[in-house]
Every structure is written in C-alpha cells, then in structure tokens.
Amino acid sequence: MRSLRSRLAPYWLALPGGMWLAIFFVVPMFFMLSLSLQTGDTLNGYQQTFHWSTYSDVLSGYHVQFVRSIIYAVIVTSLALLISYPMAYWIAFRAGRHKSTFLFLILLPFFVSFVIRTLSWQFILADNGIVMGPLKDLHLLPQDFHVLATSFAVICGLTYNFLPFMVLPLYVSLERIDHRLVEAAHDLYAGRFAAFRRVVLPLSLPGVFAGVLITFVPVASDYVNATILGGTHTTMIGNIVQTLYLTNNDYPAASALSFTLMGALLLGIFAYARALGTEDVMQTAAAR
Amino acid sequence: MTVTEGGVSVADGAVAADSSAQDVAAIELVDVAKDFGGGADSVQAVRQVDVAIRPGEFFSLLGPSGCGKTTTLRMIAGFEEPTRGRILLYGDDMVGVPPYRRDVNMVFQSYALFPHLSVYDNIAFGLQRKKLGKSEIAWKVQQMLEIVRLEGKERRRPAELSGGQQQRVALARALVNQPRALLLDEPLAALDLKLRQTMQVELKRIQREVGITFIFVTHDQNEALTLSDRLIVMNEGLVEQLGTPHEIYEQPATKFVAGFIGTSNVLQGVVDRIVGARAVVVPADGEQVLVPATGLRAGQQVELTVRPEKVVIHAGGEVPAGERSAVRGTVTDVTYLGTSTTYTVSRGDESELVVFQQNASSPTAAARPGDIVWLSWLPEHSYVFASASHDSRSPDTAAAS
Ligand SMILES: Nc1ncnc2c1ncn2[C@@H]1O[C@H](COP(=O)(O)OP(=O)(O)O)[C@@H](O)[C@H]1O
Numbered sequence: 001m002r003s004l005r006s007r008l009a010p011y012w013l014a015l016p017g018g019m020w021l022a023i024f025f026v027v028p029m030f031f032m033l034s035l036s037l038q039t040g041d042t043l044n045g046y047q048q049t050f051h052w053s054t055y056s057d058v059l060s061g062y063h064v065q066f067v068r069s070i071i072y073a074v075i076v077t078s079l080a081l082l083i084s085y086p087m088a089y090w091i092a093f094r095a096g097r098h099k100s101t102f103l104f105l106i107l108l109p110f111f112v113s114f115v116i117r118t119l120s121w122q123f124i125l126a127d128n129g130i131v132m133g134p135l136k137d138l139h140l141l142p143q144d145f146h147v148l149a150t151s152f153a154v155i156c157g158l159t160y161n162f163l164p165f166m167v168l169p170l171y172v173s174l175e176r177i178d179h180r181l182v183e184a185a186h187d188l189y190a191g192r193f194a195a196f197r198r199v200v201l202p203l204s205l206p207g208v209f210a211g212v213l214i215t216f217v218p219v220a221s222d223y224v225n226a227t228i229l230g231g232t233h234t235t236m237i238g239n240i241v242q243t244l245y246l247t248n249n250d251y252p253a254a255s256a257l258s259f260t261l262m263g264a265l266l267l268g269i270f271a272y273a274r275a276l277g278t279e280d281v282m283q284t285a286a287a288r
Numbered sequence: 289m290t291v292t293e294g295g296v297s298v299a300d301g302a303v304a305a306d307s308s309a310q311d312v313a314a315i316e317l318v319d320v321a322k323d324f325g326g327g328a329d330s331v332q333a334v335r336q337v338d339v340a341i342r343p344g345e346f347f348s349l350l351g352p353s354g355c356g357k358t359t360t361l362r363m364i365a366g367f368e369e370p371t372r373g374r375i376l377l378y379g380d381d382m383v384g385v386p387p388y389r390r391d392v393n394m395v396f397q398s399y400a401l402f403p404h405l406s407v408y409d410n411i412a413f414g415l416q417r418k419k420l421g422k423s424e425i426a427w428k429v430q431q432m433l434e435i436v437r438l439e440g441k442e443r444r445r446p447a448e449l450s451g452g453q454q455q456r457v458a459l460a461r462a463l464v465n466q467p468r469a470l471l472l473d474e475p476l477a478a479l480d481l482k483l484r485q486t487m488q489v490e491l492k493r494i495q496r497e498v499g500i501t502f503i504f505v506t507h508d509q510n511e512a513l514t515l516s517d518r519l520i521v522m523n524e525g526l527v528e529q530l531g532t533p534h535e536i537y538e539q540p541a542t543k544f545v546a547g548f549i550g551t552s553n554v555l556q557g558v559v560d561r562i563v564g565a566r567a568v569v570v571p572a573d574g575e576q577v578l579v580p581a582t583g584l585r586a587g588q589q590v591e592l593t594v595r596p597e598k599v600v601i602h603a604g605g606e607v608p609a610g611e612r613s614a615v616r617g618t619v620t621d622v623t624y625l626g627t628s629t630t631y632t633v634s635r636g637d638e639s640e641l642v643v644f645q646q647n648a649s650s651p652t653a654a655a656r657p658g659d660i661v662w663l664s665w666l667p668e669h670s671y672v673f674a675s676a677s678h679d680s681r682s683p684d685t686a687a688a689s
C-alpha cells in the first residue's frame with residue numbers, strides 16, 4: 001500500500017537520529033540511573049540496592065554548590081543577554097554588508113580551546129597580572145586586592161565563554177525581522193523606542209528564548225571556569241560531580257547529583273517555557 | 289502640527305473655507321530629486337518631480353518599474369529624504385520631519401502587517417501610539433472594520449487571513465488614523481486578477497466614504513486610468529505628463545505616454561502650411577494630417593499620434609471626404625474579435641498603423657489583407673509631440689518648474 005509506505009517515510013527518516021539518541025543518550029541514562037541507586041565501592045564492586053537515600057545525601061551535602069550554580073547561571077545568562085542583545089541588534093540592523101565579518105569576530109574565540117581561553121582570563125585577572133599589577137604599582141588598588149578566586153572572576157569567565165551562545169540565536173531572530181515592519185511602525189507614529197518595544201522586541205523573543213536556554217543549561221553545569229578562575233568559595237555543582245566521579249570514584253553519588261541537576265534544569269525550563277508562552281512565541285516565529 | 293487653512297476659517301463661511309482649501313495643495317512636491325549612493329555608482333532614482341495634489345483627490349503615480357514611483361512615495365512618507373527640493377503637506381515643509389511625526393500613512397506593497405499582533409491590534413497600533421482612550425480606539429477600530437468589511441475577524445492573526453483580507457487590514461490600519469493623505473504603493477499588485485478588480489472598486493468606494501487624499505502608485509495603466517481623479521505618468525525619474533485619465537489617454541503629451549498608455553499609432557511628417565488654427569502635416573505625398581497649429585511653424589519635422597479606435601478604415605476604393613486627416617496603406621492583417629475587428633495597415637515608410645473598427649449591425653465592405661485602403665480621422669483626434677521625449681513635459685509641470 002503506497003499511502004501506508006509514504007506515511008511511514010518520516011519515521012524511516014527519523015531512524016538514524018533515533019538510533020543515535022537511543023544508543024548514546026537513552027541507554028547511558030538508564031545505566032546512570034541504575035548506577036545512582038547502587039551501593040558499594042570500586043574494590044568490592046557495586047550492587048543494585050535501590051538505595052534512594054543517595055539522593056537525599058547528595059542534596060544535603062551539596063545544596064550550597066547546587067544553589068550557587070543556579071545563581072551563577074541566572075546572573076551569567078542575564079549578563080550575556082544584556083551584552084548580546086545590543087550587539088546582535090547592531091549587527092542585524094546596522095552593520096550592512098559587514099554582517100558576516102562581525103559574526104565571524106564573535107565566533108573567533110571558539111577557534112581557541114575553551115581551557116586556553118579561560119587560562120588567558122586567569123592571566124589577565126592575576127593578582128599581579130597585566131591589569132592589576134600596574135594599578136597596584138600606582139597605588140590605585142590596595143596590595144592585597146584580588147579578583148581571582150572570587151565569584152566575580154568565575155562569572156566574568158562564564159559570561160565571556162558563553163556569550164556566542166546567546167549572540168547567535170538573537171542575531172538569527174533579529175536578522176529575520178522584515179525591516180518594513182519597523183518602517184510601518186514608524187509610519188504609525190511609533191518613535192524609535194516604541195517601534196523597538198512593540199515590534200522588534202516581541203518578534204525577537206524566540207531568539208531570546210533559545211539564547212537563554214542554550215546558555216543557562218551549560219553554564220549551570222560548567223566546571224572549567226570555577227576550576228581555573230575560582231577558589232574554594234566558588235565551587236559549582238559541575239566541580240563536585242567531577243570530583244566525586246574522577247577523584248573519589250563515588251559513582252552512585254556522582255550519578256545521583258547529575259540526575260538531580262538534570263531534573264532541576266528540566267523543571268526550570270518547563271516553567272520558563274510556560275511563563276513565556278512558548279506556543280505563542282514559536283507560532284509567531286513560524287507565522288513569518 | 290498646523291491646521292489647514294480650510295479648517296481654520298470655519299467662521300468665514302463655507303465659501304471662504306472652500307476657496308482656501310482649493311488654494312492649498314494637500315501635498316506639493318517642488319523640484320524634488322533623489323539620488324541614491326554617492327560618487328560614481330550613484331543612482332538618480334528621481335530626477336525632477338513637481339506636482340501639486342489637491343485635497344480629497346485620488347491621485348496616481350503611474351510608470352514602468354524602476355521609474356522612481358516608490359522612491360517618490362517614500363519621500364512623502366519620510367522614509368527617504370530628498371536630495372533636492374521641498375515636500376509640502378498643506379503648506380508645511382516636511383523635509384527633515386521623521387515619518388512618525390508626519391500626518392500621512394502608508395499602505396505597503398507587501399502590507400507589512402505585524403505578524404505577532406491580532407487584526408484588532410494591528411489596526412489599533414497608530415491610535416495607541418497617539419495615546420487615544422481605550423473606548424475611543426475600540427470604537428474607531430470597529431468602525432474601520434465595518435468600512436473594510438472585516439467584522440468578526442479582529443481576533444485573527446494576519447497569517448490566518450487571505451491575501452485580500454490582509455490587504456484590507458493594511459488599508460484599515462492606515463485609514464483609521466485619518467491621515468492628511470494615504471500613500472499606497474502598488475497595494476493590489478500581489479492579488480490575482482479577479483480579486484484585484486474587486487479591490488479596485490472597493491478602494492474607490494472607501495476613498496469616497498472617508499474623503500481622504502489617496503496617492504496611489506501603480507505600474508498598471510488600466511488601474512490608474514480607472515481609479516484616479518488625476519495622475520502623473522513617470523519615466524526615468526521624470527514626470528512625462530500630468531492630467532486626468534481622459535487627458536492622458538486622449539492627448540498623450542509625449543511619445544512615451546502615447547506608447548505606455550494603451551495602443552497608439554505614431555506618425556512622422558513635416559508641417560507643410562498653417563491654415564488658420566490648423567497645421568497641415570504631410571507624412572507622405574497626397575496625404576495630410578490636420579493638427580492644432582499652436583507652437584508649430586511651416587517646415588518643422590514633427591511626430592504625432594492617433595488612437596486606433598479613432599481611425600476609420602475606407603475599404604472598397606472609398607476616399608475620405610470632408611476636413612479629415614487621411615493617410616494610405618496596405619492591409620497586412622485582419623483580426624476578427626467579435627465586437628470589433630483589428631486591422632494592421634502597413635505604410636510606405638515601413639511604419640504600421642493599428643485600427644480598431646466596431647462591428648456594426650450592417651457591415652460595410654470589409655477590408656481584406658492586401659487591399660490598399662485610406663485611413664482617416666478627425667483633426668481633434670491627433671496630437672503632436674514636441675520632438676524629444678524628455679524636454680517635453682506637460683504644460684502644468686513646465687509652468688511649475
Ligand atoms: N535604496 C536604494 N538604493 C539604491 N538604489 C535604489 C534604492 N531604492 C531605489 N533605487 C533605484 O532607484 C530607481 C527607482 O526605484 P523605485 O522608486 O523603487 O522605482 P519604482 O517604484 O517606480 O519601480 C531604481 O533604479 C532603483 O534600483
């Protein structure tokens with residue numbers, strides 16, 4: 001039956017992607033879920049004991065880092081949005097034929113390893129580095145002033161590292177806005193600000209949504225910035241997972257912590273999508 | 289914003305108000321030009337436009353694609369600043385005033401409806417920016433929805449409407465603000481033929497209903513002739529002619545206009561002599577074309593035009609009599625079209641004349657291909673162009689510049 005075959009075609013097309021997801025995502029997930037409910041150690045092996053209290057243990061043990069990670073992610077995402085929006089707006093509306101040049105410049109840091117980029121921030125922010133050194137020599141800063149190992153340094157590093165994640169979706173959504181809509185708004189007595197607020201901003205919301213999503217999630221679970229730029233008071237949940245897994249070999253605790261983080265993020269995203277009315281936002285995007 | 293003189297002088301009575309409103313043009317373009325880009329690759333989109341549009345008029349800018357119509361309209365709206373010249377809205381110079389402070393509204397070619405807003409919010413947009421009260425806005429929008437016949441569609445998004453309905457929303461969104469002039473850039477171009485014809489009628493009805501000055505851009509001569517009170521024909525950034533549809537059609541001022549509007553026959557000849565108010569032009573031996581003598585002198589080389597439906601074909605050896613223009617040729621093609629017949633007549637100098645003949649109830653002798661026939665028409669049906677197309681603009685614009 002031809003109609004049946006053609007109706008099945010989309011599923012066949014989805015098969016490779018589906019297999020990929022199944023093998024590299026769903027299966028490890030189940031593996032990790034089961035691992036998080038096991039007890040034992042590396043010497044004597046692990047047994048499946050459905051030990052749910054691992055979850056409450058890691059939550060009570062690491063809730064400080066947990067909350068800190070979320071707070072950092074909120075701050076970093078907000079900063080990235082504030083910095084990126086004007087940048088993306090300018091490139092989309094004002095850069096004319098140089099659009100791709102500017103986009104390339106924004107992507108340029110991506111060509112350097114994440115770790116190297118973060119290390120160079122360590123170099124810049126060092127206690128007697130190229131910024132602070134001269135300022136201290138001139139007695140503009142006290143000798144014991146430091147930035148490294150503070151929340152400030154970690155947040156700076158994270159914002160810098162994840163900025164392109166925010167700029168690109170914003171740029172894409174702004175670039176798609178038909179300039180005649182802005183002209184129509186001006187024609188209907190909207191000044192620059194009103195035209196922005198009533199036309200450009202609402203039409204760029206799908207980009208804001210996407211940007212916030214793909215920035216927030218990796219920032220919340222990042223461990224590189226806190227490792228290189230942070231100190232003992234800036235440890236994030238990513239660092240804990242790393243330590244539990246690689247140093248302590250406490251696989252159940254690491255898995256439980258990862259799952260808790262994932263659950264929290266999924267819940268947050270769901271609430272965020274509901275609040276922003278994704279349906280509506282996505283429909284607007286699709287309607288164009 | 290200033291008030292129109294017509295509006296101020298209410299106490300002086302209707303006559304005074306009327307006469308001053310007559311004097312002040314709704315929109316006046318004085319020696320307006322627009323170049324895009326500087327230096328070597330600059331484009332002269334508009335070379336010179338002088339025109340005064342009367343209040344309440346349905347005025348069209350007609351011309352082929354790329355002749356500068358949109359640019360002219362965008363200068364009136366304020367999206368482009370003219371390189372030279374002045375744009376007056378009821379006497380006030382608009383140059384330098386941003387679009388959001390100009391009391392004119394535009395219907396964009398692609399409608400440019402706000403996709404994220406409902407029909408209601410699209411129409412209310414301008415009124416909300418003007419900070420009108422909620423109930424007043426609701427009332428005006430409702431009234432507008434009735435005028436454009438979109439009642440009950442106010443909750444829809446633009447994407448949920450047909451092309452014709454979107455067109456009406458675009459119209460309503462602009463008209464609801466009761467602008468001093470409504471600018472329309474080829475608003476019907478995206479619609480299919482049938483809908484376009486319906487919307488032409490609708491546009492005219494709406495314009496009569498609201499009494500707002502319409503400035504209508506189109507490249508469709510039928511549309512312009514049907515809808516306009518007056519129009520200009522533009523070509524390469526210049527005004528070729530200003531006039532009523534009748535004047536433009538019957539008395540094309542330039543060869544360009546004659547060629548662009550409908551089908552025209554163009555003849556060349558030398559002015560032989562002036563007889564009273566008539567000049568006698570001789571295209572070839574034994575032929576004569578009578579035209580108004582104004583501005584002509586004997587010996588001058590001229591080009592003139594006559595519409596195909598004004599020409600009578602004399603078949604069966606008949607010779608035209610009376611004071612008529614008369615030329616001769618060989619019939620090369622006869623196309624029977626039911627109510628009329630189209631003849632193509634070839635002349636000695638390789639030029640061709642097209643003749644439309646109504647098929648009367650008692651048919652006279654019909655010409656057949658190969659026949660040598662006389663063609664004749666009344667003197668008032670042909671017009672002489674001054675030689676070159678561009679330095680021969682219409683009397684109105686020539687006077688203004
Ligand atoms: N923004 C612009 N930059 C450069 N050239 C332009 C611009 N807008 C229009 N032009 C040129 O000006 C001429 C007139 O354009 P336009 O006013 O759009 O003509 P029309 O509406 O009669 O088709 C065209 O040659 C067009 O290419």
Ligand SMILES: [Mg+2]
Nearest residue numbers: 354357358359
């Ligand atoms: Mg155009």
